[in-house]
Amino acid sequence: MLEKDVSTLLGFRESIRVVDATLRDGGLCNDHHFKDEFVRALYQTNIKAGVDYMELGYKGSKELFSKEKYGKWKFTDDEDVLDVIGENQGTGLKLAVMADVGRCDYKNDIRPRSESPIDMIRVATYINQMPAALHMIEDAKNKGYEVSCNIMAISAAQEADVKVALSMLGQSPVDVVYIVDSFGALYPEQINRIADIYLDAAGKYGKDIGMHAHNNQQLAFANTLEACGDGADYLDATYGGLGRGAGNCSMENLLGILRNPKYQFYPVLKFVEEYVLPLKKEGVLWGYDLQYLMTGIFNQHPRTAIAFTKEGRTDYTEYYKELMIID
Amino acid sequence: MLEKDVSTLLGFRESIRVVDATLRDGGLCNDHHFKDEFVRALYQTNIKAGVDYMELGYKGSKELFSKEKYGKWKFTDDEDVLDVIGENQGTGLKLAVMADVGRCDYKNDIRPRSESPIDMIRVATYINQMPAALHMIEDAKNKGYEVSCNIMAISAAQEADVKVALSMLGQSPVDVVYIVDSFGALYPEQINRIADIYLDAAGKYGKDIGMHAHNNQQLAFANTLEACGDGADYLDATYGGLGRGAGNCSMENLLGILRNPKYQFYPVLKFVEEYVLPLKKEGVLWGYDLQYLMTGIFNQHPRTAIAFTKEGRTDYTEYYKELMIID
Numbered sequence: 001m002l003e004k005d006v007s008t009l010l011g012f013r014e015s016i017r018v019v020d021a022t023l024r025d026g027g028l029c030n031d032h033h034f035k036d037e038f039v040r041a042l043y044q045t046n047i048k049a050g051v052d053y054m055e056l057g058y059k060g061s062k063e064l065f066s067k068e069k070y071g072k073w074k075f076t077d078d079e080d081v082l083d084v085i086g087e088n089q090g091t092g093l094k095l096a097v098m099a100d101v102g103r104c105d106y107k108n109d110i111r112p113r114s115e116s117p118i119d120m121i122r123v124a125t126y127i128n129q130m131p132a133a134l135h136m137i138e139d140a141k142n143k144g145y146e147v148s149c150n151i152m153a154i155s156a157a158q159e160a161d162v163k164v165a166l167s168m169l170g171q172s173p174v175d176v177v178y179i180v181d182s183f184g185a186l187y188p189e190q191i192n193r194i195a196d197i198y199l200d201a202a203g204k205y206g207k208d209i210g211m212h213a214h215n216n217q218q219l220a221f222a223n224t225l226e227a228c229g230d231g232a233d234y235l236d237a238t239y240g241g242l243g244r245g246a247g248n249c250s251m252e253n254l255l256g257i258l259r260n261p262k263y264q265f266y267p268v269l270k271f272v273e274e275y276v277l278p279l280k281k282e283g284v285l286w287g288y289d290l291q292y293l294m295t296g297i298f299n300q301h302p303r304t305a306i307a308f309t310k311e312g313r314t315d316y317t318e319y320y321k322e323l324m325i326i327d
Numbered sequence: 328m329l330e331k332d333v334s335t336l337l338g339f340r341e342s343i344r345v346v347d348a349t350l351r352d353g354g355l356c357n358d359h360h361f362k363d364e365f366v367r368a369l370y371q372t373n374i375k376a377g378v379d380y381m382e383l384g385y386k387g388s389k390e391l392f393s394k395e396k397y398g399k400w401k402f403t404d405d406e407d408v409l410d411v412i413g414e415n416q417g418t419g420l421k422l423a424v425m426a427d428v429g430r431c432d433y434k435n436d437i438r439p440r441s442e443s444p445i446d447m448i449r450v451a452t453y454i455n456q457m458p459a460a461l462h463m464i465e466d467a468k469n470k471g472y473e474v475s476c477n478i479m480a481i482s483a484a485q486e487a488d489v490k491v492a493l494s495m496l497g498q499s500p501v502d503v504v505y506i507v508d509s510f511g512a513l514y515p516e517q518i519n520r521i522a523d524i525y526l527d528a529a530g531k532y533g534k535d536i537g538m539h540a541h542n543n544q545q546l547a548f549a550n551t552l553e554a555c556g557d558g559a560d561y562l563d564a565t566y567g568g569l570g571r572g573a574g575n576c577s578m579e580n581l582l583g584i585l586r587n588p589k590y591q592f593y594p595v596l597k598f599v600e601e602y603v604l605p606l607k608k609e610g611v612l613w614g615y616d617l618q619y620l621m622t623g624i625f626n627q628h629p630r631t632a633i634a635f636t637k638e639g640r641t642d643y644t645e646y647y648k649e650l651m652i653i654d
Contacts, residue, residue, distance in 0.1 A: 009514065009516065009517065187336065187552065187584065188515065188549060188552065188553070189336065189552075189556060190336065215545075217548065217580060217583065218542075218545055218547075218548050218549075218577070218580060219548065219549055220545075221544065221545050221546065221549075222515060222545075222546055222548075222549030225514065225515065225516075226515070229516060250545075252617065252620060253544060253545060253620065256544065256620060256623075256624040257514060257624075265624075265647075266644070266647060269617065269621075269643055269644055269647055270644050272617065272643070273617075273641065273642070273643045273644055277641070290579065290596065290599065290600075293579060293580065293583060294596075296583075297583040297584075297592075314600065314604070315600070316596055316599070316600045317593070317596055317597050317600055320592075320593060320596055
């Protein structure tokens with residue numbers, strides 16, 4: 001196991017990669033209806049801030065999801081990327097998209113990398129979908145992409161199953177495997193134990209490890225730091241913590257501690273002030289609150305907490321009883 | 328050094344003590360103007376929730392602070408405690424007050440414990456005031472109290488000085504020494520290193536260690552968990568995180584993980600819903616925001632961030648420049 005080298009705090013690790021997941025995870029809060037100006041400003045900010053990857057959205061199946069309901073970043077067509085952002089040549093920032101197992105027509109919708117502005121495909125899977133995830137990983141790799149895999153909701157998975165999944169991924173051409181705390185249910189000491197398991201597999205097969213955290217228990221930043229200190233190199237964050245439910249590790253928190261001089265705090269702050277906080281005024285809902293704490297503690301998907309929030313409810317004690325009385 | 332026994336997560340440590348600091352640290356947000364009903368409900372909630380100590384407020388000097396400006400919990404006279412709460416007999420909940428070095432007429436205002444409803448005196452000191460703190464500790468101990476000492480603002484102190492202070496406290500009659508992250512500037516890995524230093528001294532002299540965290544970097548809960556896992560037994564928390572600036576470790580976060588069956592989550596949630604969240608609507612200001620993140624990152628007292636908040640400013644980038652251009 002690696003020494004916790006964040007403990008030096010004043011140095012930095014060259015291998016760390018910061019991944020901006022604002023449009024993708026944040027898109028779950030507004031059905032991906034971001035203005036083009038927002039996306040362009042975010043793109044420019046990521047370049048200025050030294051962010052390594054920008055996740056633009058999902059490659060959602062057009063059979064399952066309608067273009068009427070969802071904004072363009074639910075589908076992230078190459079044409080839209082080129083139209084809004086351009087070819088992204090020579091910026092140092094790589095572009096990523098998420099492809100969900102079972103919710104993506106990847107064979108048709110993902111073109112060869114040589115014909116696309118996208119650099120990385122992030123395959124997201126539940127642990128019981130591993131064979132389908134492996135097909136998608138192979139497809140993306142064959143098309144020339146960097147490929148990561150997010151095994152979602154591991155706080156509700158069996159540790160033995162996670163180990164099998166890691167072994168399957170180890171033998172696949174995937175580049176990065178993510179620890180994903182979908183329910184915001186994990187404590188730093190659990191992240192530490194889980195990171196050991198992931199890093200063992202990573203060391204054996206020559207893969208990198210990433211961390212994607214949710215803020216249900218106000219631990220998204222702490223858990224990201226913990227995983228980073230344990231040896232995870234790919235760190236997901238979002239501006240202002242914008243993301244599903246309680247949101248994610250906030251970019252401004254993360255860049256406040258990363259010491260690589262390429263990372264710049266000020267442009268992040270500026271974007272949060274000028275673009276992210278105004279979303280709150282427009283009614284986009286995200287961020288820590290008691291209902292998310294409770295689904296985190298109960299290790300549940302936050303969907304009921306999101307509904308509670310949308311309905312404008314503040315009867316937290318009633319909600320607690322609703323969570324408790326499930327037989 | 329102790330094994331991190333929070334890592335078991337499903338067990339609990341009998342020696343842990345939860346300290347409710349809502350009225351004291353929260354009082355810094357409203358000049359201690361709490362309604363009697365609020366205080367009574369909080370007291371009853373603490374009993375129901377199994378909280379071990381309730382810190383009522385400061386023993387503020389009446390020469391320095393006026394009764395016109397401040398509410399009664401700035402002074403926490405025994406008469407007011409008896410009037411609002413009663414004698415607190417046989418509840419299992421102990422009552423505490425904070426006495427600041429240089430801002431407390433402790434010789435006159437703190438009566439012998441046998442004549443007072445108070446159980447613990449919490450002496451708060453800056454590291455350059457240690458001899459005066461020791462006088463106060465001895466005075467309180469001689470009067471029969473449990474005594475703790477908070478060395479404030481250690482993120483801006485010299486480690487060698489902290490060690491000297493711990494040695495002085497070790498030889499004093501103090502019972503508990505607190506790690507206090509006044510500026511919310513410390514990361515969990517720093518808390519780990521600092522806890523080692525405190526626990527070394529504690530082991531040598533037979534003292535207990537406590538943790539008091541601030542949420543400037545969204546790390547108050549994580550740092551409290553870290554210190555607890557390292558061996559700190561006295562854990563400060565406040566309902567809804569109510570406390571100066573970015574606030575403190577929230578009680579509902581903390582009781583969400585502590586497994587001792589005496590601790591109850593539901594009464595905490597109920598009090599937050601019925602009493603704490605309404606304070607926000609009344610205009611009491613606290614909680615994580617970007618300005619506190621910045622003073623945390625810069626390891627500064629949050630007073631300028633508190634002023635920024637009170638003025639209703641949202642020009643975070645301008646504020647950042649104000650922090651940066653200090654020569």
